[in-house]
Amino acid sequence: NAGVMQNPRHLVRRRGQEARLRCSPMKGHSHVYWYRQLPEEGLKFMVYLQKENIIDESGMPKERFSAEFPKEGPSILRIQQVVRGDSAAYFCASSPTKGVRKLFFGSGTQLSVL
Amino acid sequence: QQQVKQSPQSLIVQKGGISIINCAYENTAFDYFPWYQQFPGKGPALLIAIRPDVSEKKEGRFTISFNKSAKQFSLHIMDSQPGDSATYFCAASMTGNDMRFGAGTRLTVKP
Numbered sequence: 001n002a003g004v005m006q007n008p009r010h011l012v013r014r015r016g017q018e019a020r021l022r023c024s025p026m027k028g029h030s031h032v033y034w035y036r037q038l039p040e041e042g043l044k045f046m047v048y049l050q051k052e053n054i055i056d057e058s059g060m061p062k063e064r065f066s067a068e069f070p071k072e073g074p075s076i077l078r079i080q081q082v083v084r085g086d087s088a089a090y091f092c093a094s095s096p097t098k099g100v101r102k103l104f105f106g107s108g109t110q111l112s113v114l
Numbered sequence: 115q116q117q118v119k120q121s122p123q124s125l126i127v128q129k130g131g132i133s134i135i136n137c138a139y140e141n142t143a144f145d146y147f148p149w150y151q152q153f154p155g156k157g158p159a160l161l162i163a164i165r166p167d168v169s170e171k172k173e174g175r176f177t178i179s180f181n182k183s184a185k186q187f188s189l190h191i192m193d194s195q196p197g198d199s200a201t202y203f204c205a206a207s208m209t210g211n212d213m214r215f216g217a218g219t220r221l222t223v224k225p
Contacts, residue, residue, distance in 0.1 A: 044215075100207050100212070103160065
């Protein structure tokens with residue numbers, strides 16, 4: 001039973017390019033959360049999605065960032081026109097139920113913006 | 115705004131010693147307090163969690179102590195081992211989708 005799968009593990013982009021981060025939740029999990037982790041800081045909530053729906057995007061920057069969780073396929077976190085300040089580790093977590101009590105995290109995607 | 119403050123930022127303990135990490139929270143609506151363990155290159159993994167209706171929870175060598183009136187909780191690792199070396203995050207949540215994490219403590223257990 002595979003865990004939460006994130007890819008790529010490392011992503012390098014130049015300023016102005018687009019970054020696409022993918023997350024496949026654990027089998028049977030329909031709730032996906034995205035978090036961002038900056039060096040020496042804890043994880044910051046970005047967005048919570050269920051299949052085909054964005055439930056809570058209160059932690060997502062208003063511009064350049066978007067997320068989706070289609071009926072088929074992985075959840076995608078998309079960052080347009082990346083800037084150096086977007087460099088961080090992005091973690092996806094999935095849950096079998098609504099709420100954050102049973103979160104299972106992936107290994108993250110380290111985004112580096114040159 | 116930081117609602118969960120964690121200390122120390124880093125901690126070095128000898129093998130067999132006790133590791134203690136502290137967290138303080140602000141929002142009295144929080145009702146679930148987990149600790150996560152993160153190894154380099156890996157995502158955080160739930161270690162142990164407590165609800166505010168109990169003052170202590172123990173699982174093996176790991177114990178959470180909870181002080182509701184002081185709005186503080188701590189993780190104690192007894193008989194610390196080199197394999198415990200990792201970054202530990204406290205967190206707090208209320209019913210809903212928002213989990214607030216502390217900034218993390220990097221624990222090193224020396225053999």
